[in-house]
Amino acid sequence: MSGQTHRLASGGEIDRARPLGFSFDGRAYQGYAGDTLASALIANGVRLVGRSFKYHRPRGIYSIGPEEPNALVRLRQGGRAEPNTRATVAELYDGLAAESQHRWPSLGLDIGWVNDLLGPFIPSGFYYKTFMGPGRGAWMVYEKYIRKAAGLGTAAREPDPDRYEKRALWCDVLVVGGGPAGIAAALATAETGARVVLADERASFGGALRRERMTIGGLAGRDWAGNSIDALAARGNVTLLPRTTVFGYYDGNGLGAVERVQDHVPTPGEYLPRQRLWNIRARRVVLATGAIEQPLVFAGNDKPGVMLASAARGYVNQYAARPGTRAVIATGNDDAYRTAIDLALAGVEVVAVVDHRPAADGALPRAARARGIDVVTGHAVVGTIGMMDVAAVEIARIDPQGALADGAARQLACDLVCASGGWQPAVHLHSHTGAKPVFDDTINAFVPGPSRQAELSVGAARGAFALADCLADGLRAGAEAAKATGHGSGAVPPTPACEDGGVQAPARALWPVPRPPGVRGKAFVDIQDDVTDKDVALAHREGYVSVEHLKRYTTLGMGTDQGKISNLAGHAIMAGLRGQSMQQVGTTTFRPPYTPVAFAAFAGRELGRHYQPIRRTPTHAWHEANGATFIEAGLWVRPQVYMRGGEQMGDAIAREVRAVRGNLGICDVSTLGKIDVQGPDAAKFLDRVYCNTFSTLPAGRARYGLMLREDGIVMDDGTTSRLSEHRFFMTTTTANAGKVMTHLEYYLSVVWPELKVQVASVTEQWAGIAVAGPKSRELLQRAMTGVDLSNEALPFMGVRDGLLAGIPARVFRISFSGELAYEVNVPSDFGVAAWEALMAAGNPLDAVPYGLEAMGVMRIEKGHVVGSELDGRTTPGDLNMDRLVSKKKDFIGRQLMGRPGLVDPKRKRLVGLVPVDGRTRIRAGAQIVADPRAPAPVEMLGHVTSACPSASLNHPIALALVSGGLERKGQTLHAAFPLRNESVAVKVVDPVFVDPEGKRLHG
């Protein structure tokens, strides 16, 4: 352990009584509670923390916030590994282990650095100009290496053991950002009784007040912040969300925020999520998001030891960590003089403030001079000396127009360069709403434009940087926002007295800093992605002059900070090259999230088995207890087959089929969609909804119905029964239950509101049990009372009510299997009781339960169509159901079903297929061709929709949609399955394989 050589003896917000051990690249260090990983590394004198994306240049900590381009590390291990974590926002915890990334073999000795020497050969976009040969596949070879060289950190491939959760939150006023302006806004709002939420990305509120030496009401800024937060926390109408980044501003004043609940500890505490997604709806939003300091673009502006001026003083003030021993301040504004003063107070030797303005006579420069700090105006830092680290800066004279006054450069020895290119308000959330930021020439940065939603930017976020302005802004916005939500009078509380160093003189932009001859080194515009001023010039030369092209061609602003500290400089340099104003050049679009957000935060608890609901039928428990295997169909879990000891699945399916065809089977059909249709116009309505007629259906009878879309294509089918004059019971396919319900509601509400009909989904209210096979009547007669089940009283397609083991039950004489069969519906809660009663009564008759597979075989044997035939492209004619379509009435789909494309004789129509050899399996998914040996492209005549081995016929059968349909009856075609190099000669037959006359149904 090398010791905290760069820790100040006193001051800061760290707790020296609570040392924390941590490691970086395997080396052990110590920091204190209150540190970030970055501040702890600085305190330990660690300078080299990362390598740049393209040139693998050595890099140090550059900032103090989420905009950090260099200090990206991999935190934690295994499924908890997090690449690309910014050390500047990672709170230190005991045992934290961080690794540098994107270097090999080590951070100190990184082979990739050779790219830096190759730099001249590989300017922006070089890859668009080469790697194109030899031969067409060349790129794939180069790309393999390029991909390995690219990327930043290494992501986990194991599941994450931590939990995430979501919450929704409603409030009158959301204040984003807990700096002086945000706290002031929250105070003013809370006062009125409005429900206010204050969110800040940091662990403690205060924002700049924690990093600056400022006073409010006679208190140190951080103490005022602490007191204010305590006061807010004591109120019932305030919700404080520390460690919470409001990352996106969506429609309807909806904002997304992510709270890092347990990222500051090694592993989340019991029952605590790692992170929490907040879905916030606010009537008014106050954006107090602050501003982001911008770099200066000069040669060698990226080396370890160069950092943002505000970051340097922030580390000293908040963390008592000294980022260097001899500092040069490079600036064109007054604000950076704070850094000179604060560093000097912390015992850092301040070599000079190099200010490219002709003069600096504001309060802060005067204060700096008063401390004996050398202020060199009319000069700029134009280069740095040093390979792995800064050893000195080169400075040169700048004339009042911003050009080089002469070519001469002189050196100043230093190990810390604090650069300030001014401040860019954080207009991100404002921009997410669709609002357009506008360029403000007085602060040389973009400020919020007219609001698009109920939001207002305050303080530094709108370019008002003085502390008094921030406080006044916040108080005013808070009071106004509260009033707009019906709270308070709008009276603005008085701004407390404050001191922030005095009025600042105008800043001056210098993009890029001019380069005297002889000064070497790349001048970076985007430090992470290694985009230089020359790259911007190249993009301009080649015509990529729009800021979007600049971004996309050079990758400017595409790194992890999304341009927070690179866009302004890049766009300004392009504006200069184009000879246009910043407003004309504009800026690229700010997109959410403000800072990157983990997948899991968005997903919350909807993971694994909880991704989507699992629907189980009312009798599920019985199936589970009685040996069923299950199959998932959409969200439903359905019994697949009930295998007996030692049985193969195929055999079990065949046994179940034979049991039904020869004797008796019982099946769970609860998943069918069920809709109760009631009202005096119910029959009229169903006549319009189905292509066949229901108004002629007598009460107590059921009918198969076919439903079309307006375009004449089949939408769904099912059996619908008339229970009484004005009441029908509709069934739909399992898959389309919800869709049909919406369809009916649409027509009733929107198209035919005059119809007196109500519909209600009752899918989950009824358990459905099919009883099928020659002995099905006998079984029901044993199990049911109060209903005459004789063929005369309950003929095929009849419906009656009765009691099943005392349970009220409705019995439909309908059949999917093609056998004498019934479907019994009982209220869901009685599902198991009814099922058990049927099984008990069925035992002496050798009844067997059968599953979805056997049902599927029997429906194919009967030529019944399901989803694979009703695929959204078939007409009634395609399914040989023309005869069903009424010619006497209008219905949905009638108007367009006769269009030429839908009556084309070449359309694919339903047929049956059997293998010519009587035994080879036909696979679903096979395509029907005339000649299996023809070279591609082959004309496809149709395709196999459903296939199975027929247990009743003892040979494979299939249903297919084939051009020309049954006109091909008797022809030999081929079911080609080139994916398996298979082809089966098949004969076209009638699609009803078993009992084509339907005699069994009527017995």
Next chain:
Amino acid sequence: MTRYSAFSLLRQTLRGHRGWDRAWRDPEPKRHYDVIIIGGGGHGLASAYYLAKLHGVRNVAVVEKGYLGSGNTGRNTTIVRSNYLIEPNAHFYEHSLKLWEGLSEDLNYNVMFSQRGVLNLAHSDGQMDAAARRGNAMRLNGIDAELLDREQVRVMVPHLDFSEHARFPIFGGLYQPRGGTARHDAVAWGFARGASALGVDIIQNCEVKGIKRQGNRVLGVETSRGFIGAGKIGMAVAGNSSHVAAMAGLKLPIESHVLQAFVTEGLKPWIDTVVTYGVGHFYISQSDKGGLVLGGDIDGYNSYAQKGNLALIEHCMAAGMQILPSLSRTRILRHWGGVMDMSMDGSPIIAKTPIDNFYINGGWCYGGFKATPGSGWVFAHTIAHDKPHPINAEFTLERFAEGRAIDEKGGGPTPNVH
């Protein structure tokens, strides 16, 4: 035009890269062109390029309201594939894929077409049957396809969820080895550079405000830079097709919908193939820069806003974690929206219109990027010959009224289900 090569790069290096030309010229618009293409995205630029290159029509302008590629060309998830079931789609997208395979060489611009394969996962026997049906059709159409079982998928992408926790277990998948990804912007820039070198005028920041029509002919476009006359006009403005077609008096079978897309922070190689997943509607691949590029369903309401909402984002991320649980801590860096031309059958329109010399290319739904070269190729043919090529002969406007919808999903005339 300087030819791009390792050699020219080296030569320019010695000159400090000062000798590179503009990639495409920046001319003032002429008063009249033989053909005006409205829309400077990939499709419009490709159309102009092939008009000049293959049909000798060089007095062509591409007019673009913003910067080149500012619509869906620069907003998509860059997947290229031809794994289609239905006939005209299969042939069209395969033609396009073949063009992709030679595009960098043809344009002398590296569009980074990377044939890393496209894998569609299947989660039930029924979905395996559907995958087989599609794969068999592809093979019979001469397109590469492989049906993978669960173990073969596991070998290809081991970090997919093969555990018992998976809500939708992986049964297998359909794989197209020749599918992959490309660098979207480069496609626009490469076509622009190629077209410009052949004499095509590329005019950015030139918004079409009106289309001048006389009888059943169009005469030219009113733009933010004045009137420009034209012998023929082709529109390739997917996302805004209804808006532009309305200037010529046409109403289209199209709705505009927002589709969101996402990119994560840069990572070392994490996933090699393109993986898509029907149950949750999710697709993911990794860019050469290292970001995972992913997307899901459209938000589902008409929109021209190029931004979507949080509900869809949450849904999409959950869908991603359902198949790739280790995405958990990977962070979304940026998300955005593009405006899709959602047609009434999910397939594009590349055709003549009822107006004699006005042509439409639109209705791309999600599928426009992979179609770029093929779309330009057939659109150029259609404009040059005033009749479609056999490959796009069925992508007409009239097909809807004729009952000949090309409905890959079977969703029917409801744009937001395609």
Next chain:
Amino acid sequence: MLIRCPWCGERDHAEYFYGGDATVKRPAENAGVQAWNDYVYLRDNPKGPHRELWQHQAGCREWLVVTRDTLTHDILGVEPVKGAAR
């Protein structure tokens, strides 16, 4: 987006099912194939205010006519479909 259901109050759009353009009118039975084709397939698809149907599917299941700007997603008005001019 927040849609104010006249019966349930303001709710996120995720509770609603989108039903598309509310201005298309189902033609009369004898209107002819062209009118029917236009109804089924053609849409104005405006950039700007759009009258459209939403069903409060996770709430009262009523259908609403919502006027919404497709460029900005601003909700400009909500009416019950029954009685709304379409």
